[in-house]
Amino acid sequence: MVSLMRASFTHNLLSLVHALDAKPYHKHLLFAFLTAVAVMLYGYYVGTFDQVSHIPFLKQSVDPTLYPNDRYFDLRLTHYSFFWQFFTPLYQAGLLEIALFVVHVGVVYLTFWGVWTLTHTMFRDTLVSFLSVCAMLFPHFGFSGFPFLEFSLLNRTFALPFELFALSWYFKKKTYRAMILLGLLFNIHVISVNFVMAMIMLDLVLRVKDFGWRNIIKHGILFTLFASPVLIWRLSKPSGGIAANWEWFDILDRGVFAHLFHFISFEAIYIPLITLGGIATIVLTFLFIRERHTQDKITDIDTSVRHFMFAGMLILCVQLIATYITPSALIIQAQITRVGVFLMVFCYVYACAFVAERMRNSPTRHTASLWFLILIFSFTPFLLLLAYWLRNYVTRLRDVRPLVIVFVGVYAYALALAYHFALWRPGVYIYPPDNAFNQVQRWAKDNTPKNAIFITPPHMFWLYDVEWRVLSERSSVSTISELLEAAFDPGYIPYWKERFADVAPGALEKFNRNFYVNLALTADAYRSLTTEDLVRIGKKYDATYAVTIKPTKYKLPVAYENDQYHVYILSQTQ
Numbered sequence: 260m261v262s263l264m265r266a267s268f269t270h271n272l273l274s275l276v277h278a279l280d281a282k283p284y285h286k287h288l289l290f291a292f293l294t295a296v297a298v299m300l301y302g303y304y305v306g307t308f309d310q311v312s313h314i315p316f317l318k319q320s321v322d323p324t325l326y327p328n329d330r331y332f333d334l335r336l337t338h339y340s341f342f343w344q345f346f347t348p349l350y351q352a353g354l355l356e357i358a359l360f361v362v363h364v365g366v367v368y369l370t371f372w373g374v375w376t377l378t379h380t381m382f383r384d385t386l387v388s389f390l391s392v393c394a395m396l397f398p399h400f401g402f403s404g405f406p407f408l409e410f411s412l413l414n415r416t417f418a419l420p421f422e423l424f425a426l427s428w429y430f431k432k433k434t435y436r437a438m439i440l441l442g443l444l445f446n447i448h449v450i451s452v453n454f455v456m457a458m459i460m461l462d463l464v465l466r467v468k469d470f471g472w473r474n475i476i477k478h479g480i481l482f483t484l485f486a487s488p489v490l491i492w493r494l495s496k497p498s499g500g501i502a503a504n505w506e507w508f509d510i511l512d513r514g515v516f517a518h519l520f521h522f523i524s525f526e527a528i529y530i531p532l533i534t535l536g537g538i539a540t541i542v543l544t545f546l547f548i549r550e551r552h553t554q555d556k557i558t559d560i561d562t563s564v565r566h567f568m569f570a571g572m573l574i575l576c577v578q579l580i581a582t583y584i585t586p587s588a589l590i591i592q593a594q595i596t597r598v599g600v601f602l603m604v605f606c607y608v609y610a611c612a613f614v615a616e617r618m619r620n621s622p623t624r625h626t627a628s629l630w631f632l633i634l635i636f637s638f639t640p641f642l643l644l645l646a647y648w649l650r651n652y653v654t655r656l657r658d659v660r661p662l663v664i665v666f667v668g669v670y671a672y673a674l675a676l677a678y679h680f681a682l683w684r685p686g687v688y689i690y691p692p693d694n695a696f697n698q699v700q701r702w703a704k705d706n707t708p709k710n711a712i713f714i715t716p717p718h719m720f721w722l723y724d725v726e727w728r729v730l731s732e733r734s735s736v737s738t739i740s741e742l743l744e745a746a747f748d749p750g751y752i753p754y755w756k757e758r759f760a761d762v763a764p765g766a767l768e769k770f771n772r773n774f775y776v777n778l779a780l781t782a783d784a785y786r787s788l789t790t791e792d793l794v795r796i797g798k799k800y801d802a803t804y805a806v807t808i809k810p811t812k813y814k815l816p817v818a819y820e821n822d823q824y825h826v827y828i829l830s831q832t833q
Contacts, residue, residue: 272618272631276386289389290371293396297367300396301410302685304723305356309413311726312356312744317343318732321350327710329734337747339493341388342414342447360689363412366420370408371395373423378608380427381560386618390611394634399607400697401600401640402516402537402575404529416417418448422455429459430560438478442485448597449489454598456482457574458567465566475566507749508586510756510767512577515742517772519596520582524821527659527773530697537599539640540606543647544568547609564605571602606640613647632663636670680775684723691725695823699806700730702819702826706802707733711765714796714805717762718781736800737779761796762788790814805829 279285306314316335326332349358354578371392378384378391384779398406409416421444428437445452463475484491512520517527522537524530545568548561574595576640581590630646637643677683691697696719703713712734715727720740727735737758745751759767763784770777786794790813793805804818805827815827 271644272389273386276389279389281387286324286375289373289392290368290375293371293392294364296678296771297371297396297408298364300685301398301406301408302683303360303687303689304360304411304684304721306691306725306729307690308409308411308722309743310411311720311729311740312412313338313343315728315732317346317350317355320344321347321817324709325732326728326734330751331728331734331741331744334744334748334751336496339449339486339489340414340447342417352545355471356690359412362417366412366417367408368422370423373420373427374604374608377423377427377430377604378611380430381564381608382612384612384615386615387608387612390615390634391608392633394607394611395604397635397638399603399638399640400533400536401540401606402533403594403596404533405597405600407600407603410542413719414448415451416758418444418451419600422451425455430563434478435481438481441484442482442487445482445486446489449493450593450595450597451600453593454571454574454595454601457598458570458601461570462563462566465569465607466562469754504586504588504749507745507752508591510752510770511591511742511746512582513770513772514767514777515774516594516737516746517774519594520578520591521772522579523549524772526771526776530772535641536639537596539644540599540602541568541572543640544606544609546647547606547613550613565608567605568602574598592747594746597833603640606643607634610634629663632666636666638670638673638751642666642669658789681721681723691730695821697725697730698821699819699824699826700727701726703731704734706819709733711804712736712799712800712802714762714793714802716782716806716808717759718778718785721778736796736802739763739777758800760767761799786811793827794829803828803830 279289312334316332316338319332320335346355346358374392374395375388378388382388389654397409398407398408419768421440425437425440425444428434428440441452441455441459460475460479463470463478467475508520517524518530518533522534543547544564548557548565551557551561575598576677577590581587611634614634617630628695633643633646637646674683699714703711709732713736715729715735715736715738717738717796720726720738725732739753739756739759741751741759743756756767763781764787766777766780766784769780786808793807793813793815796802797805805813805815807813807825807827809820809823809825812825813827815829817825818828819826
């Protein structure tokens with residue numbers, strides 16, 4: 260009976276793959292199904308995470324009377340991308356939230372299509388492509404800690420599927436077409452396109468005998484031509500330069516970006532864990548390519564991917580230099596450990612080819628279903644690496660049920676931890692939810708003038724929380740989330756530092772690279788403010804209101820309150 264079930268699993272899977280081959284439109288039904296699952300699994304949020312700056316920036320670009328004299332909005336000019344400008348007419352028509360959700364769903368769908376296209380180009384095997392889209396449905400974490408799919412629309416998520424299509428064209432020798440697409444995408448998201456171009460250019464240089472220098476130069480010129488709108492924009496503005504800026508780096512490092520700068524940190528245990536997963540992606544990819552070489556299956560594409568991994572390693576070495584020797588603004592601004600997303604893609608694509616071969620070679624054995632589970636639930640590639648090293652032992656097991664229970668149990672425990680620490684919050688919110696903090700924001704928008712300045716809880720920022728400026732459309736004296744944008748302009752730090760020290764006295768000095776601890780320190784510092792402190796800060800920065808968290812009370816007139824917050828009036832006390 261057990262053997263029959265094992266055979267049935269593999270047989271049904273292969274039958275599904277044959278159906279996908281027989282009718283190509285079936286794969287698009289698969290992409291649609293996976294898209295629906297992904298949106299439910301990851302959730303969807305608007306006005307959170309990186310959108311906490313993009314949406315206010317968009318609003319202020321349409322209505323310059325919003326956020327007057329708020330220097331935070333000068334940072335809008337440091338985002339060299341035309342992506343959000345396409346949403347201007349939709350925002351003016353009152354359709355921004357609907358448009359963001361529709362585009363997000365379309366982007367997720369295209370991402371699965373991009374994975375399928377890339378893997379089919381690399382292996383010409385529908386089973387590998389099927390396993391790849393299934394594997395990439397679930398989160399896996401390598402360098403930088405960013406998953407492949409995300410829970411909101413950003414310019415990097417929009418660019419990703421098209422970058423996968425460009426890589427597919429490159430592997431198909433349609434290199435000029437790939438350069439044109441990447442050049443256009445450069446105007447959408449500079450950072451991720453830089454990664455792809457670095458990988459491709461290193462491959463071209465290392466294979467110069469095949470391509471020729473003249474051809475390589477032509478590719479570079481073609482890319483530059485189509486990337487020129489943002490390139491001209493970028494070159495026309497002053498940059499942070501290549502000189503080290505230790506104070507700026509130190510604040511970013513201890514405040515919010517340690518996971519992008521460090522590979523090992525004793526203050527935050529999650530940093531070495533994601534580094535371990537990142538190293539595993541590189542090791543596994545080389546192991547899988549070596550195995551293909553021993554089986555005499557090596558192709559030009561495998562050679563290119565090997566060069567891509569070398570490029571990724573060089574990029575990571577540059578980050579090490581910037582972190583520990585000279586924190587150049589030009590390098591730090593590039594957030595180059597995000598290259599780990601592309602390294603992870605190639606790692607799992609090759610893992611899917613490895614698993615597909617085992618499914619075909621042992622269709623009635625337990626290894627087929629076991630490897631499928633390992634592929635799906637290896638939230639860190641390090642688990643996948645362990646499975647690869649122990650593959651001979653696993654194959655000899657007579658009963659794999661204890662191993663499956665342990666593996667799924669570890670995944671469930673990791674999922675529970677992610678939920679406990681608010682790293683995972685499934686739920687679809689096309690509009691911001693009606694929680695207490697958002698109610699305060701809506702009250703501020705509807706009942707205060709556009710030039711009103713608020714003292715707000717500076718720690719009210721998280722992956723799934725709507726930041727103050729998004730809904731209220733009012734300025735805040737200072738928040739910790741501003742560091743996300745300060746990464747693009749070292750000159751903003753002195754301005755932010757003074758204001759943050761006023762609303763969260765003593766917190767910055769205690770920051771220790773652990774973002775959870777930093778938020779708690781900031782919250783405690785804000786709660787320590789007295790009535791006199793709020794009045795003093797209000798006078799210093801022309802703030803007319805202060806938002807405070809219950810049950811703390813102040814001897815000030817109340818303008819609004821709900822079950823969690825007070826909004827006090829400061830102007831009458833000046």
